[in-house]
Amino acid sequence: MNRIEILAPAGSMESLIAAMNKGADAVYLGGNKFSARAYASNFDNDNMIKAVDYVHSYGAKVYVTLNTILKENEIEEAVRYVGFLYEIGVDAIILQDLGLFKRIKEEFPDFEIHASTQMTIHNGEGALFFKEKGFHRIVLSRELSIDEVKYISKDLGIETEIFVHGALCISYSGQCLMSSMIGGRSGNRGRCAQPCRMEYTLKGINSGERKAYLLSPKDTCTIENVKDIIDSGTYSLKIEGRMKRAEYVAGVVDNYKKAVEKELYKTEYNVNKGKRELLQLFNRGGFSNAYLHKNLGKDMMSFNHPRNTGVPLGKIEKSGEIILKENIALGDGFRFRDTGFNINKIIKDGLEVKEAKRGEKVKIFPKAYKIGDEIFKSLDKKLFQSLEDSLKPYNRKIDLTAKVSFKISEPLKLIVTYNDKEYTFLGEIVNKAEKKPLSKERIIEALSKSSDSVFKLNEIEFINFEDGFLRISDVNNLRREALESIQKSITKSYRRKRPEKNEKIKEEINKKVSFDIMYQCITKEQLKAILEEGATDIIIDVFNRDKDALKIQDIINLYEEKNVNIYLKIPNIIKSEFNTVVNLIEKVKNYIKGIVTVNAGIIRKYQNELIIIGDYKLNIINSEALKFYQKEIHVPTLSLELNRKEIKTMLKGNKGNIQGIVYGKTELMISEYCPIGSTFGEKSSCKDCNLACTRDKFTLIDRMNEKFRVMTDIFCRSYILNPSPLNLIEEKEDLVSLGVNSFRVEFRDESYNEVKKVFKMIRHEEEINSKEYTKGHYRRGIE
The missing domain is CATH 3.20.20.70 (Aldolase class I)
Incomplete structure (x- = not known):
C-alpha cells in the first residue's frame, strides 16, 4: 500500500x-x-x-x-x-x-x-x-x-x-x-511583490487590446x-x-x-x-x-479579480432581494465588486431571521449594493467556528494503553506502552484505607483525564489492586509526570550531535574556455547584422516562434559558409519534448561547439560532450554556488541580481570561467500559460491554440504604462521581457577587473538596425542614451 x-x-x-x-x-x-x-x-x-x-x-x-x-x-x-x-x-x-x-x-x-x-x-x-x-x-x-x-x-x-x-x-x-x-524585491529571495496579481493590458499591433x-x-x-x-x-x-x-x-x-x-x-x-x-x-x-x-x-486564470472572491450568492433583483445559491447566517462575510461587509440583518418573507437556506429569497444588510450586482459569500462564520477547536494545542490526542499496580505499602506503579515499548513510572506509597478506599473507577477516571500533552491514557487495566488509599492529586501528578516524560523522551530522541569536520577537498573546475564577446540571436535579420560586424562566437536560438526565426538548417549553412564558432541556445524549460530537443542537438552536434542552457537535464546529458555555458537563470550569487557549477559546466553566467560590490566579493580569488551579460532584454517570466493564446486565441489548451502569436507582435502594458514584450517558443511557452534592455557595455572593462572573463550580448526582438546600433556602442562609435536602457541591479542590487 x-x-x-x-x-x-x-x-x-x-x-x-x-x-x-x-x-x-x-x-x-x-x-x-x-x-x-x-x-x-x-x-x-x-x-x-x-x-x-x-x-x-x-x-x-x-x-x-x-x-x-x-x-x-x-x-x-x-x-x-x-x-x-x-x-x-x-x-x-x-x-x-x-x-x-x-x-x-x-x-x-x-x-x-x-x-x-x-x-x-x-x-x-x-x-x-x-x-x-x-x-x-x-x-x-x-x-x-x-x-x-x-x-x-x-x-x-x-x-x-x-x-x-x-x-x-x-x-x-x-x-x-x-x-x-521592477522594484528590487526578488522572488528568489522570498520578497516577491506579486506583479502577476496586477491589472495589465495586452495589446497587439494589429489585433486590438484587452485589459x-x-x-x-x-x-x-x-x-x-x-x-x-x-x-x-x-x-x-x-x-x-x-x-x-x-x-x-x-x-x-x-x-x-x-x-x-x-x-x-x-x-x-x-x-x-x-x-x-x-x-x-x-x-x-x-x-x-x-x-x-x-x-x-x-x-x-482569474481575469476579473486577483484576490479571494468567495462563492457566488446570486444577483440582486429589482425587488432588492436575492435568491440564495448558498446558505447564509448573521456574521457571514459578503462582497460585491471590490466592497465587503459582514451580514448584520437578513429579511425573509418580511421577517427578520438569523439564517437562510440555499434557494430562499431574502434581503441582506447592510444594503450598499445596487440592483444587478453579483453578490459573493466571502466568509462562512460557522465554517470558521467549526475549525476553531483545531487551533487549540494538543486537541488531537494519541491514545496509549496502561497497566496499573495499586498495592498497599508499595508505590503506585504505572506502566505505559508507546510504540511497543513499555515505560514504568512510580508514584506515592499507597496507604491502608482508614475510611473509604480509592476505587478502580476513580483511579481510571483520574488517569484518563486529558492533560496538556499529546497523549491520553486509554484501555487502563490493573495488574494488582488492593483496597488502599491515595490522594487523587497524587494520581493526577503521576499521570502528568508519565505523559510528559514519554513526550520528552520522544522529542529528545531526535536531537543530534554535530559531526566532525572533514578535511576540505580540493575544488575541481573545468578548463579555461577562450572567447571575448558572444552574440545570441533569434532572427535571420539579427544574424545577418552580427555576421556583417565580424563576430566569431555566435549563439543561435532556433526555438522561437518569430516569423523570421532561425531554423536548424541555418546552423548547418552557417557552419559551412562562415568560419565562426556556433553555440545552440537551449530553452530553460524542456518537459515532454525532452527527446525532441535531444534529437535536434544530435542533428547539429557536429556543427556546434557548445550549448547555452540552465536545464539540469541537458547539463547531465551533455556535460562530457559539449562546451556548456550556464545561463543567468542558474541564479548564482555566491562563490560556493559558483564552485558547484564550475565543476559541472564550462562557463557559468553571473546572475543579473548581483550588484558590482557583490560581484567583486564573490569573484575574489576565483580562477575559473565566468560570463557576464552586457546587453539584452532580461527574461522576466517563463510560463506554460500564454496570455496571447488565452486572450486572442480563446486558448484553453495547446490543442485549441490559433497561433495568434505568429501573426502579430504583442505587448503587456502595466498601470505605469511600462511595455513588456511577450514572445513565444515552438513549444507554446510564453516569455515576458523587460521593457528596457540591460546595457552594461560601459561597464565591460570594470567587469574584467572584477574577474569576469567572457561576455554575452543577447538579441531577442531587436531589428537589424538595432543590432547594428549595439555594435556601434561596443566600438564606442555611438553614445549610450541612459534613458533608453537600464543597468539593472549593477549599481542598486536586490533585497
Whole structure:
C-alpha cells in the first residue's frame, strides 16, 4: 500500500497546531531568514525548538525552508543556522541555493535535503542530476502533468513532492525576475511583490487590446484528482499557504487527509462537499487543476479579480432581494465588486431571521449594493467556528494503553506502552484505607483525564489492586509526570550531535574556455547584422516562434559558409519534448561547439560532450554556488541580481570561467500559460491554440504604462521581457577587473538596425542614451 505524506504549511505556531490537530504527516516552516516567504510570521530560534518538539511529539516531520538564493555575506550565517537546525532534530532542509547545498553536504553529510520547487526541476534527467548530487527528495515544478509526475516518481524511482492545493505562480518558480527587476524585491529571495496579481493590458499591433488581470491564475485544487496523484507514485502532497490563516490550514489539511484515506482505506468522504468547503476557505474565481491535466489556457486564470472572491450568492433583483445559491447566517462575510461587509440583518418573507437556506429569497444588510450586482459569500462564520477547536494545542490526542499496580505499602506503579515499548513510572506509597478506599473507577477516571500533552491514557487495566488509599492529586501528578516524560523522551530522541569536520577537498573546475564577446540571436535579420560586424562566437536560438526565426538548417549553412564558432541556445524549460530537443542537438552536434542552457537535464546529458555555458537563470550569487557549477559546466553566467560590490566579493580569488551579460532584454517570466493564446486565441489548451502569436507582435502594458514584450517558443511557452534592455557595455572593462572573463550580448526582438546600433556602442562609435536602457541591479542590487 502506498505511503502518502500530507505536508502542511506552518506560517505561525497556530497554523502548525492546526495542521497537527487535523492529522498532517509533516509541516514545512521557515526561520527568520533565508525563507521564500520572508513576509510570513516565521519562527525565531526559541519558537523553532518548540515547533520541532511539538510536531515530533505527534510522530510527524518538520522540514525547514532555506529556499532562497544567498548572498556571499550570508553563506556562513546560513551554515551556522543549518547546524542549529541539525542539532534540534529538524528532519530535512528545503533549499534552492546550490552553494548552501554544497556546504551542507560537506559539513552535515547525513542531513536530508529536499530540492525546492524554486530549483525548477521539471524533467526526468534533471531530477536524476540532482538526486545523483545528493538530494533526497525533489519538489517538482508545479507545471508538470500527472504523466510527467508518474514518470519521474514511479519509472525513475525518485522521491518526489508536488503541490496539490493553493496559490499558483504564473511563472516557473526560480525563473521569475519580474518583481526583482521592477522594484528590487526578488522572488528568489522570498520578497516577491506579486506583479502577476496586477491589472495589465495586452495589446497587439494589429489585433486590438484587452485589459484584465491577465497574469493572475486561480488557486490549484486537486481534491478530485487524489486517486490519480496516489497512482502517480509521488510521495508528498504539499499544501501551499504559509501566509494564510490557521483555519485555512486546518480546513485544507482535513479535506486532503480524508480524501487520501478514502482512496487508501476506503473510508467515507464526500468530495463534492469537501470542494465546496475548500472554495469557501479561499479561492480566486474558482479553482483549477491547471497543469495536472494540461488545462493551460483561460480556464486556469482569474481575469476579473486577483484576490479571494468567495462563492457566488446570486444577483440582486429589482425587488432588492436575492435568491440564495448558498446558505447564509448573521456574521457571514459578503462582497460585491471590490466592497465587503459582514451580514448584520437578513429579511425573509418580511421577517427578520438569523439564517437562510440555499434557494430562499431574502434581503441582506447592510444594503450598499445596487440592483444587478453579483453578490459573493466571502466568509462562512460557522465554517470558521467549526475549525476553531483545531487551533487549540494538543486537541488531537494519541491514545496509549496502561497497566496499573495499586498495592498497599508499595508505590503506585504505572506502566505505559508507546510504540511497543513499555515505560514504568512510580508514584506515592499507597496507604491502608482508614475510611473509604480509592476505587478502580476513580483511579481510571483520574488517569484518563486529558492533560496538556499529546497523549491520553486509554484501555487502563490493573495488574494488582488492593483496597488502599491515595490522594487523587497524587494520581493526577503521576499521570502528568508519565505523559510528559514519554513526550520528552520522544522529542529528545531526535536531537543530534554535530559531526566532525572533514578535511576540505580540493575544488575541481573545468578548463579555461577562450572567447571575448558572444552574440545570441533569434532572427535571420539579427544574424545577418552580427555576421556583417565580424563576430566569431555566435549563439543561435532556433526555438522561437518569430516569423523570421532561425531554423536548424541555418546552423548547418552557417557552419559551412562562415568560419565562426556556433553555440545552440537551449530553452530553460524542456518537459515532454525532452527527446525532441535531444534529437535536434544530435542533428547539429557536429556543427556546434557548445550549448547555452540552465536545464539540469541537458547539463547531465551533455556535460562530457559539449562546451556548456550556464545561463543567468542558474541564479548564482555566491562563490560556493559558483564552485558547484564550475565543476559541472564550462562557463557559468553571473546572475543579473548581483550588484558590482557583490560581484567583486564573490569573484575574489576565483580562477575559473565566468560570463557576464552586457546587453539584452532580461527574461522576466517563463510560463506554460500564454496570455496571447488565452486572450486572442480563446486558448484553453495547446490543442485549441490559433497561433495568434505568429501573426502579430504583442505587448503587456502595466498601470505605469511600462511595455513588456511577450514572445513565444515552438513549444507554446510564453516569455515576458523587460521593457528596457540591460546595457552594461560601459561597464565591460570594470567587469574584467572584477574577474569576469567572457561576455554575452543577447538579441531577442531587436531589428537589424538595432543590432547594428549595439555594435556601434561596443566600438564606442555611438553614445549610450541612459534613458533608453537600464543597468539593472549593477549599481542598486536586490533585497
